[in-house]
Amino acid sequence: MKALGIVFSNIHDANLPELVRLRTLGSIPFGGRYRLIDFALSNMVNSGITKVGVITKRNYQSLMDHVGSGKDWDLARKDGGLIILPPFGDRDSDTLYNSRLEALKSITGFLRHADEDYVVMTDCDNVCRINYNDVIEFHRINKADITLVYRKNKLEEDHAVTLNINTENRVTALKYENKTDSENNVFANIYVIKRSLLQNLIMDSLSYNYRHFTTDLLSAYVNSMRIMAYEHKGYFAAITSMQSYYEKNLGLLDEKNRHELFGDRSVFTKIRDSVPTKYGACSVVKNSLIADGCVIEGTVENSVLFRGVKVASGSVVKNCILMQNTVLGEHVTMNCMITDKDVVVRDRRVLSGSENHPFYIPKGSMI
Amino acid sequence: MLRKKKCVAMLLAGGQGSRLYALTSKIAKPAVSYGGKYRIIDFPLSNCVNSGIDTVGVLTQYQPLVLNDYIGNGQPWDLDRAYGGVHILSPYQGKLSSDWYKGTANAIYQNLHFIKSYSPDYVLVLSGDHIYEMDYSRMLNFHILNDADCTIAAIRVPIKEASRFGILNTREDGSIYEFEEKPKKPKNDLASMGIYIFSADKLYKYLEADAADKNSHNDFGKDVLPAMLNAGEKMFAYLFDGYWKDVGTIDSLYEANMDLLGDSPKFNIFDPSWKIYSRSPLSPPQYLGEGSKVNNSIVLSGCEIYGTVENSILSSNVVVKKGAVVRNSIVMADVEIGENSVLEYAIVDESTFIGKNVKIGEEKSAGKGIAVIGRELSVGDNVTVEGGAMIEKSLTKEDK
Numbered sequence: 056m057k058a059l060g061i062v063f064s065n066i067h068d069a070n071l072p073e074l075v076r077l078r079t080l081g082s083i084p085f086g087g088r089y090r091l092i093d094f095a096l097s098n099m100v101n102s103g104i105t106k107v108g109v110i111t112k113r114n115y116q117s118l119m120d121h122v123g124s125g126k127d128w129d130l131a132r133k134d135g136g137l138i139i140l141p142p143f144g145d146r147d148s149d150t151l152y153n154s155r156l157e158a159l160k161s162i163t164g165f166l167r168h169a170d171e172d173y174v175v176m177t178d179c180d181n182v183c184r185i186n187y188n189d190v191i192e193f194h195r196i197n198k199a200d201i202t203l204v205y206r207k208n209k210l211e212e213d214h215a216v217t218l219n220i221n222t223e224n225r226v227t228a229l230k231y232e233n234k235t236d237s238e239n240n241v242f243a244n245i246y247v248i249k250r251s252l253l254q255n256l257i258m259d260s261l262s263y264n265y266r267h268f269t270t271d272l273l274s275a276y277v278n279s280m281r282i283m284a285y286e287h288k289g290y291f292a293a294i295t296s297m298q299s300y301y302e303k304n305l306g307l308l309d310e311k312n313r314h315e316l317f318g319d320r321s322v323f324t325k326i327r328d329s330v331p332t333k334y335g336a337c338s339v340v341k342n343s344l345i346a347d348g349c350v351i352e353g354t355v356e357n358s359v360l361f362r363g364v365k366v367a368s369g370s371v372v373k374n375c376i377l378m379q380n381t382v383l384g385e386h387v388t389m390n391c392m393i394t395d396k397d398v399v400v401r402d403r404r405v406l407s408g409s410e411n412h413p414f415y416i417p418k419g420s421m422i
Numbered sequence: 423m424l425r426k427k428k429c430v431a432m433l434l435a436g437g438q439g440s441r442l443y444a445l446t447s448k449i450a451k452p453a454v455s456y457g458g459k460y461r462i463i464d465f466p467l468s469n470c471v472n473s474g475i476d477t478v479g480v481l482t483q484y485q486p487l488v489l490n491d492y493i494g495n496g497q498p499w500d501l502d503r504a505y506g507g508v509h510i511l512s513p514y515q516g517k518l519s520s521d522w523y524k525g526t527a528n529a530i531y532q533n534l535h536f537i538k539s540y541s542p543d544y545v546l547v548l549s550g551d552h553i554y555e556m557d558y559s560r561m562l563n564f565h566i567l568n569d570a571d572c573t574i575a576a577i578r579v580p581i582k583e584a585s586r587f588g589i590l591n592t593r594e595d596g597s598i599y600e601f602e603e604k605p606k607k608p609k610n611d612l613a614s615m616g617i618y619i620f621s622a623d624k625l626y627k628y629l630e631a632d633a634a635d636k637n638s639h640n641d642f643g644k645d646v647l648p649a650m651l652n653a654g655e656k657m658f659a660y661l662f663d664g665y666w667k668d669v670g671t672i673d674s675l676y677e678a679n680m681d682l683l684g685d686s687p688k689f690n691i692f693d694p695s696w697k698i699y700s701r702s703p704l705s706p707p708q709y710l711g712e713g714s715k716v717n718n719s720i721v722l723s724g725c726e727i728y729g730t731v732e733n734s735i736l737s738s739n740v741v742v743k744k745g746a747v748v749r750n751s752i753v754m755a756d757v758e759i760g761e762n763s764v765l766e767y768a769i770v771d772e773s774t775f776i777g778k779n780v781k782i783g784e785e786k787s788a789g790k791g792i793a794v795i796g797r798e799l800s801v802g803d804n805v806t807v808e809g810g811a812m813i814e815k816s817l818t819k820e821d822k
Binding site: 322330331341345359 | 685691697699702703704710711712714716717721723724
């Protein structure tokens with residue numbers, strides 16, 4: 056069965072206001088050399104989905120620059136491939152869409168002209184490896200109308216969508232829950248649905264004036280339709296706040312997480328022809344993830360360094376996330392910091408956040 | 423209107439590279455890894471693109487699979503073009519004759535129809551066994567300004583080593599009056615780099631004459647260039663003064679790799695204005711573990727290091743287990759080095775597995791040379807490989 060992919064590149068922008076000031080959620084750098092959208096696109100491609108629409112809203116230059124023609128994901132195809140879906144401005148009002156449902160309304164043409172039977176929809180706030188063929192198979196066997204992917208986890212943030220599930224994995228209710236340490240069925244923002252049904256639901260929502268796909272529309276149909284829940288097991292990182300962004304990046308220093316996510320070397324990303332990384336005569340590096348193109352002459356511990364980061368001699372970096380082309384001068388001391396792209400820190404600066412409150416330096420700053 | 427290219431490059435990549443022994447037993451020399459991230463052929467290909475030459479014929483013959491696969495459609499070098507781009511030219515069966523490439527000149531001769539299809543004014547002939555960054559467009563300008571028929575790139579070499587090269591004896595204006603192939607008593611230290619620019623018509627003329635000559639070796643250095651000189655064609659030496667290394671031997675390949683290390687490396691590939699392109703592996707960032715120690719080294723993405731790495735070059739996806747030591751060595755892609763194994767003054771080729779407590783190579787001062795382990799092999803636990811050894815089949819302790 057053929058499936059069409061839809062990626063929402065910025066549906067959760069509000070959770071990470073600092074990082075999305077100049078970009079979409081999907082183009083937030085993650086894990087040393089990736090952007091969040093890489094995981095969504097790679098899962099699609101590795102599941103044999105070759106037509107993927109990417110829904111955008113604003114600030115999507117960085118996203119377009121990153122994905123380009125889609126060739127680095129093998130999505131530069133004659134038929135299908137990667138299709139950027141810019142926001143469709145309404146003629147009568149100046150506003151762009153405000154919810155997932157309104158975004159879907161604006162791509163009815165894209166859905167109508169597709170010939171795939173199924174639609175797989177995902178957001179970019181989830182970093183995981185999932186085979187959508189398994190989800191579609193589950194969907195078929197269970198004669199589901201809609202399948203929602205969830206995982207069993209504590210609730211890390213307020214306003215998370217949780218699923219009430221009966222013994223045959225059918226969803227009986229969708230609820231917003233607040234942060235708790237007890238285990239819940241947390242919705243992963245991944246949906247599988249028949250294309251024809253999705254089109255009908257969008258039309259229905261127009262007549263009933265529903266605003267939100269999950270809470271309004273799905274809640275309304277939870278009894279009349281078979282909404283099934285598919286459990287994702289294994290590594291899953293939800294990027295829901297600056298704090299979780301920080302923790303999930305550093306979480307990749309754990310061997311188990313790293314091997315689950317990257318073990319088979321099939322997360323695709325834009326190729327940039329960086330030079331190899333070079334370590335100086337006195338460098339000290341412990342428990343760190345380091346991308347190509349770095350020059351390390353100082354000390355780096357428990358940190359994630361993106362491409363082209365330079366750490367000059369005498370500098371000490373601990374528990375930090377340094378994005379692309381961050382340059383540290385000599386004898387800089389940094390602890391629990393997140394530097395965005397192109398940040399320059401001059402000689403002998405001492406900067407520190409704390410583990411439960413990392414300090415963020417915006418793109419292009421000179422400290 | 424007939425479209426044409428100003429200059430077409432022909433890259434000779436068919437050589438066996440027999441002096442690289444185990445490293446070229448399964449692949450062609452231009453496909454040999456260099457500097458962790460690159461293969462030798464990345465340098466001439468990237469130089470072409472950076473010099474504005476977008477039409478390159480790559481002549482392959484010996485073990486072409488890895489090389490062909492690597493070049494693919496040329497996309498990593500931006501050589502997937504609608505008109506031009508990179509083309510793999512392998513020996514083919516003709517209506518009247520079917521021949522392997524008998525020599526460098528014969529390889530080009532057999533593909534004259536490829537060159538002519540672009541109606542170029544100039545043809546650049548390159549070889550796939552040198553590491554260097556060079557702007558060919560400046561050499562082409564030099565050729566045009568001199569109104570030359572052939573220009574040969576030349577570099578000054580230590581006079582002691584000059585007898586290993588083709589030596590160009592020139593007049594004051596740079597024109598060549600004598601060409602000596604590997605002379606016993608060189609008169610000069612100006613060595614040919616194996617990079618030639620020909621005015622296209624002259625190239626056609628001399629290649630056709632060379633093909634008709636049954637006594638010819640069909641080689642540029644031995645036959646075509648001397649023939650042109652004897653006929654009084656205008657030939658010039660273009661002096662190049664950057665880094666250039668012939669990596670035809672294990673020692674020179676090792677040296678060229680080590681030239682990338684240090685605070686002010688002899689060869690600086692880190693210059694963003696002259697990018698060397700390559701087909702990049704799809705690997706996550708490198709991970710350096712709690713007990714790792716990495717100094718004065720180059721390490722690529724996908725590596726996982728728990729041991730010690732010093733003065734070495736590690737290509738992508740190399741695993742160095744706990745207690746293992748890699749020193750003064752070159753480790754190519756997808757190699758795993760087991761716990762407490764020690765590499766010293768060694769080269770390990772791609773996809774080779776090295777077990778625990780293995781000892782490979784000896785210090786340079788022992789004078790035995792570089793230990794080389796070929797590709798896709800396994801070296802069992804507790805094996806010792808002596809310095810200078812050339813290993814082309816898998817080893818276990820019982821072999822000893």
